[in-house]
Amino acid sequence: MQSGPPLEVLDVSLYRRGQLITALARSISLGLGLLSLAFLWNGPRTRPYPALAVAAAYLFFSLASEVARRRSRRRTGKVVHDVADALAVGAGAAFTGGLDSPIWLLLYPHVVAVSLRGGLSYAMAMGVLDAVIVSVLAALSDQPLGSLHAVALLFCAFMGGTASSYLQQVQRRLSRVNEEVSVANRQLSETVSAQASARREQEQALGRLQDSEARYRKLLEAIQDGVVILQDGRVAYANRVAAAMIGETPAGLLGTDLLDLVAPEDRRKLLEGYRRWEQPADLSATVDARLQTRLGEPLLVSVRAGSVELEGRRSVIATLRDITRERRMERQVQAHAERLAAVNEIANAVNLNLxxxxxxxxxxxxxRRLVPFDRLTLALLSEEGPAVQVIAIGAGAGRPPVFLAREPVEWAFRHPQAWCGDEQDAPPGLADLMADPSVAAVATVPLHSKDRLIGSLNLGRQRPVAFSGLDLAVLEPVARHVAIALDNARLLEAMRRRRREFESLLEVGRSIVARLELKDILPLVTRSVNRVMGTRHCLLLLRSGDDLVVAAQEALEPEVVDAFQGLRVGDSLSGWVIQHGQPLSVADMRADGRLMFKELVERFGYRSFLGAPLRRGAGCLGTLEVVTKDARRFGPEEQALMLAFADQAAVAIDNARLFAEARSNLAQMAEANRRLEEAGRLRQQYLRNVSHEFRTPLTVIKGYLEFLREAPSVPTATQQDILRVMGESCDRVIEMVDTLIDVSRLEQDAAARSLQMQTLDLRQLSEASVEPLRALAESKGIALGLDFPEEDLLVQGDRGLLHQVVRKLVDNALKYSPAGGRIVVRGRAREGELALEVEDSGIGIPPEHQARIFEKFYVVDGGMTRRVGGAGVGLYLVREIVRLHNGSVEVRSRPGQGSVFAVRLPRPPPAAPATLARA
Structure with a gap:
């Protein structure tokens, strides 16, 4: 087993290896303990289950301690684990027989492990713990010698702790050395890393440089211009384009002197440029030079260069651009521009000429500035027939125009073409077209204006030097401008000719119209026709039934005139013109089968004929003809001019005839008017005489009637009525006679000559005129009144005549007003005039009669009109008297609603009344 804190190690991998060994040792110790338990399971002093519980508890504790240690690397956890190891061994030995069990022997590796890892003090502490455990086991086992094992454990702890302390000191020193080595290693690593980074950057820069060099090489090789790098005046590099310009390979140009590549005449210029190019940061202007190629043909290039630092040496990079074709195109463009300028000058020049x-x-x-030539002609198509007019000019000398047939030279009008060769393969009519049989080369360009062919422009050379396609291309725009100018000139000439013809026609027309006698018109027509048509012989024939009569002629021989006297409609050329009513033009009369007197024509040398009918309405009065003794083709325009002249002459002749008839009729009318005037005078005189003769006995009768009515022996009532009716009838007849006498005086201007103008008051005049008629109005049961303002209505006029105006209007109202009616005489002053109105409530006047009731002897039909009687001159007399006073009269009426007759007279100026009254 292992106990005590882990030692610090120099290497992390070694530390991890030690941790692994520690865990393995604990596992082996646990395994040995379990193995011992298995051997001692049935021993007399063994209590297996408590021992097994201790083993399980220790296993669980070890796992929990390991988890806690991984989460927190504190030293306390390791100390507790070491203590737990010792206690677990002691407990295991205690439950399996004490010192008799081999399990307690695991305390030796435990004390050695913790002493080596924890140092002397830690080793002694763990040694004391292990010694106490052994002493307890010895006491439990009745083996007193077992305490020696405790001393042995302490000694092992001391020895291990001492060795551990020494090793820890060594470790600390090694740790410091390790730290120093680590720092040195880090510094070395950083240095190595920096060197590696620098090496990578160098490699990358070198790669980029290599890539850039490759790209630049590709660029220099792919560029369309030649590129040359010069060092010390020699070629250090040349791309394939530069090498191809000279006719060498790029390798073959290396080391070649720059001046050896340039034509001798350009070397000095290029050397000066090279010296400038060697200066740093100097980029000179372009220098044009000729290269000497291996084929011997100079190549014009444009050189542009600059100085650069290349491989530690001052170098000059120059670009070479082949400008041979460019300069050639510039020359061509300049030449084309000059040609266009010349064409423009030609266009301006021809447009200025009319x-x-x-x-x-x-x-x-x-x-001649554009295309050299020896002969130039213009072939112009005739507008009147298949003829060609050729105008020619040679080297400084012109030729008179000639006329050709169109068919032989039709080829010249099709499209631009050139010919050069001998006479065998020459186009037909070439010599006539060029007006020179010696031409050896020809160029023809058609002349078109507004999509209409008008001729051709033809150039010739006396040497067999062919005209090129460029020459034809140059001549085409010239031909277009010439065609337009020629067309304009023709139009202008036609306009001038038309103007002259129109002026001549106008002048002749005025002259003809000014004359109204045929004897003056006919000779003037023939003279004018010769002047306008440019001829000398003119003939005017007039139709008389089916015969033709020579009415006028100009410069014709008497025999010819006599021959024309016997012509009839349909005979010869003149008769054909009258028969068909159309103009006729004959270029050669001798070849026309319609000509009757061919011998006379041939004897006097007449050739051409132009005749026009003298048309008037649907008929033909005659012919107007001109003949010439030289061959002449009268075109449509001349025929139209002749026809216009003939129409004017026909109008003048017809007018003269009409004038003669009108003059004859006028004489007859004048005689008839004279007779009518005489009859009118006699009628007026007879009317006056009759009127006076009527008035004299009527006056006597009127006097006797008055005498009888006032006689001492009073007549009976019946006799009184008879006398009254007789008196009224006598008054009516006397008034009618007076009216007729007044009308006669007005028509003979006697009233105007005896007019006595004075200032009159319109109210007083009206009262005096109405007063004699009041008795008649009362007898008919008609109210007669006046309506005048307070102011004076002054008018200038003849008292007697104006008195008749009022009386006639009132009398007319009394005639047509029924019993119980009303008549009002009204006066009003208006701006600049006075108005006198007579309004009645009579039968009215229909609208269709109102415009004519003021005419003499006009009477409106109707039973009422027949009952009241009247001669129809009363209102006529009113109108004439009012007109004599510069006034007007009008009527407003509707049938069944009465009538209003209004007389308007001008007002006199303010100062006029006094002056007129004195007069």
Missing amino acids: TIEDIFAVVAEET
């Missing part, structure tokens, strides 16, 4: 000749001159001058 005629085909000026455009052609500019194109010939400017195109």
Whole structure:
């Protein structure tokens, strides 16, 4: 068994091994004790069950102590365990025979174990405990010599404790040494760890450096530019791109002098650059130089370099970029830009010129800067037929235009093309197209404007130097601008021509319209047609039934004029024009089968014909024709112009005829008007005479009637009624005669000439006019009243005429008002005028008659109108008198609700009445 505290050890593994041995020793001791119990189980002094209980208790205690020791490593637990070991041995021996039992012998290893582990004092304490146990056992066993065993145990404890104390001192010293060694070991371990870490970092840095070097090498090899590292002016490294530029391998370039790689003319420049590159932190500008390749062809490169520290040596890293193609492209771009600038200049130049000749001159001058040539032509398609006009210019000299058929040179209008060779394989019509049979090379580019083909631009060389595709590409934009300019020039020329034609037509039209006699119009038409159409011979034929008559001609021979006199509709070219009513253009009359007098045409040399019908409505008055003695093709525009001229001439001729008819009719009408005026004058004179003749006997009759009514012998009542009716009828007839006389005076302006204007009071005038009619109103049972304001209503007018106006209106109201009715004469002052109104409660006037009741002799139909009678001149007389006073009259009426006749007269200015009264 083991007892006492454990010794401190140098090594943890040794300590754990000692703990294991201790536990094993206790287990062996327990096993030996149990084995002894088994041998002594049946001994005389053995009490097996108490001994077995001691063994079980000790086993349980040992397990609990071990658990407690693991939780708490205090020394007390170990001391208790050592004491328990001794007591367990003593108890076991006591229950198995005392000193006769071999179990107590386990106290020797126990005392040795605790003395070696705990030191001298601890060993003596445990030795005394063991000695006491042996002494007790000796006393129980009746073996007095057993006490010697107690002394032996004490001696063992002393010897073991002494050895243990010495060993503990040695252990403490070894512990200090161990601590020092541990510190040294820790320091050494830290040093070794630091060295290992540094070594790992060095290895990692070396790996990174190697990786970086590999990447840089790959980068230098993969870069598209050449890379060269120079040391002392020689190649220390070159990537494959740089080697490929020179035509060498990278290894073959190592050690090569830099100047040996450069063309002689660039060495000085590159050497100066290298000296700058060697300066630290200097990154110079790019230097362009030509490399000498192994193939002998110089290679233009752009060099950019800088100084670096490499492997302890000052080095220069230079990049080489092949700029041969770049410079070539720059030159091409510059050349293209120059061509575009030239094309732009051509476009600006041709757009500033407004005629085909000026455009052609500019194109010939400017195109020579882009594409060299010896001959330049413009082939322009005719707008009127399959003809081609060729305008040519050579080396400093122009040529007059020529006309070609389109079909032989159709190839020039299809697409841009070039030809160079001999005459055998030349395109058809080439010599005519170029206006020069000596051309050996040709380039043609079609001219298109707004998707419309208008011609071609053609360049020629007298030497067999072919035009390239680049030349054609340059000429295409030139052709586009030229086509647009030519089209604009044509449009402008057409506009100018149309303007001139329009101005001529307008001028001629004014001249023709200004004349109303055919003898003046017809010669003017023929002269104007020749001037506008640019011809010398003109003929105007008029239709008379089916015959054609020469109405006017210009510069035609008498024989030709006589030949035209016998033409009929449908005969020859002129008759065809009238028959069909359409213009006709003939380039060569001699070849036309419709021509009747071919001999005359050939004798006098006439060639071309243009005729237009003189159309008026659905008919045709004649023809207007021009003929030329030179070949001329009259196009659609000229035909339209001729037709417009013919239409104007037809209008003028028709107007002249109408004017002649109108003049004849006007003369007849003038004679008829003169007769009517004479008849009217006679009628008015007869009416005045008759009126005066009627008035004279009527006045006598009226006087005798008054005499009879006032005679001393009073007539009977019947006679009085007869005399009254006769008097009223006589008054009515006298009034009608007076009205007719007044109307006659107004129509002959006699009243206006004898007008006596004065200032009148409208109220007084109305009272004086109404007073004679009151008796008639009372007799008919009609109330007659006046409604005027307190203020004076002054008006300027003729008293007698205005008196008739009031009387006629009131008399008219009395005629159409029933018994029990009411008539009101009303006067009002309004802004700038006076209003006189006569309102009745009569039968009214239908709306359809109100606009005409003031017309002379107009009478509204109806039974009432027939009963009251009247000649229809009373209201007419009112209107004319009011108009004579610068006034107006109107009516407001509804059937069955009466009528209101309103007269409006202007008010005189404030100062006018006094002046007029004095006058």
